[in-house]
Amino acid sequence: MKGKLNEIALFEKIVEKYQRPMFLYACNLMHSDEEAEDVVQDIFLKLWNNMTFRDLQPDVLKTYLLRAVKNTCIDRLSASRMSLQRVDLAYLDILEEEASRLDEHLIQEVRKEMEALPEKTRKVLHAVYFMNLKYQDAAELLGVSVNTVKTLLKYGIKQLKEKLSDKFELFLFLHVSCD
C-alpha cells in the first residue's frame, strides 16, 4: 500500500517537473498548442501505463521524455506532410537542448534581461511572444508600422542573443592537433 502511494507521488513529481519543458518543446514542433498538449498527454499516459518511470534514472528521465516528445511529434508530422531536411534535424536538436535547460531560474533570467531592453523593443517582444500577436496586430496595438515591428523584433532577439549567448552551453568543442 505504501509502495503504491510512493509510486503516485513519484509520478506526480515527474509530471510536475517535466510537463512544462515537454509542452513548450512540443509547441515548437506542432502546429497548435492543442496538438502539443495531446502529444504530452499521450506520453505521460504511456509512461504511467508501462511504469518505466519507476526504473529510469533521474538524469536519463529528462532526455527520455524530451526524446519521446520529439519522436511523437515527428511521427505525427510525417503522417501529415513534413519531410525532414538537414535544417529540420538541426532545429530539433537545438530545441531539444533548449527545452532540457528550461526551468524557473532560466525563465526569470530571461525576464530580467528583457527588462533591460529599450522600451519599444521590449513592447514588441512582449506583444509577439507573450501575447502571441501576429506582426500586423502587434503593429496596430503599438501604433507603429509592420516594418518597425519586424525591425525591433529582430533587434530585440539579437540583443538577447548576445546577452544570453554565454549561457548557451557549449555542447560541442573540438580541437585538433595534427602531427
Place this chain on the structure above:
Amino acid sequence: MMMNRDYIDDLILGYCDGTLSDEEKDCLNEWIASSADHDKYFSDLVRTHALLHAVGKWEASDRKDAYLSLVGKKRHARRMWYGIAAACVACLVLSALFFMQPGDEKRGAGLSLAEVTKVDAGEIKAYLQLERGDCFELSKGKFEYQEVKRSIEVRDSLPASLTWHKVVVPSGGEYSMVLDDGTKVWLNSASELKVPASFEEDARYVYLKGEAYFEVASDSSRPFLVNLADGVVRVVGTSFNVSSYEDDRRVEVALLEGKVAFRPVEKEEYSLLPGQIVTLDKDRCEVSIREGDVKAIAGWHAGNFIFEDMPLRELAVKLERWYQVRFEFSDKTCGEMRFSGAVEKHRSLDYVLDIISRMAPVCFESVGEEQTIRVRVKERNTN
C-alpha cells in the same frame, strides 16, 4: 553566396514560425551549411527564439492537473503490475528505455554522402539471454517484463548458483540496469554482461565483454568481481569504467570513486586511486597507470562521447559501434590525427562527421551499398 544578414534574420524567424516556402527553406539550408559561423548564428537565434517563446508561455503552460487526472483513471492497473515487478527485482530491475527513431530507409548506391551518413544515433536496447538459450528483447516495456518474470519462475526450480543471465547489447545499442544487490550498470554498445540470477554469499561475480560503467553498491563482506577475458577487477564499493572489447588492443579501467584493483591474467594486482586509469596493452602485455580525465572516459553513460587526444582511428571504432557503420582509411596519416572533444551521443553521424571535417583536413565519403565510409585527406587547394 552573399546574402544580406537582415534577409537571413527574416528567413530564420520565418523558419521558426513555419512560414517559409520550399525555395526559401533551401536557401536557408544552403546558407547554414556554408560555414560553421552561419550554423552557430542560426542555432543561437533559434535558441533565443525558443527561450522567448517559453518565457511567454511559462505561466500558462502549467497543465499538470490535466495530465494527472488523465492517468488517475488508470491507477487500478497497478496492483497486477506490482506482482510482476516484485518478481523482477529478484533478478534484475531493468530500466527499459525505448527511444523510437524514425525508420531506417533502404540506402542504395548512388546516394550522396549526406544521405548515407544521416544515420540515427543508436538506441537504448538489449537482449536478455537465459542459460537455456532463450532470448528476449529488453526494450519495450510491459511485455518484456512479463517474459523476464517467466524466466525467474524457471530459475526458482534450479539451483540458483547455476543460473546465469546474459544481457547482450548489440552495436548501436546501450542499456542500463540495476542488479539485485543494488549495483547499477550501464552497458555500452556491442557489449555483454553475464550475471548470476542471484549473487552468491561470499562474492559477487559478473563477466564482461566490451565496455561498462559500474556504480557498485557497497558491501565489504562480498567483493564485486568483474571478470574480463584478460583479467579481473576487484571492487568493494565504487564507481568505475571498464573497457575490454575483444577487438581493441587495450583494456582500460578508470576509477571515479572508491577503490578497485585490476589483475591482468598471469600478473600482479594493480590498485587504483580515484582519478587513475590502468591500461593493459594486450599485444605487448604491458600494464601502465596514469592520471587522466576519468569523468570523460565514463562520459558515455551520461549520453556523451568524450575523447581525449584520441587518434581518429580509435574514434572511428567508437563511432562504428554506436552508429553501426564501418570506416575505411584510405591512407595511414589521417587515422593518426588526434582529436579532443565531446559530442552528444544522440546527434546524427552526419552531424559528427561534418564537425570533424570542418576542424581537420579530412573528408568522408560513402562507398558501396554497405554503410561504409571512406576517410581521406582533404586536398589543400580546394577551399
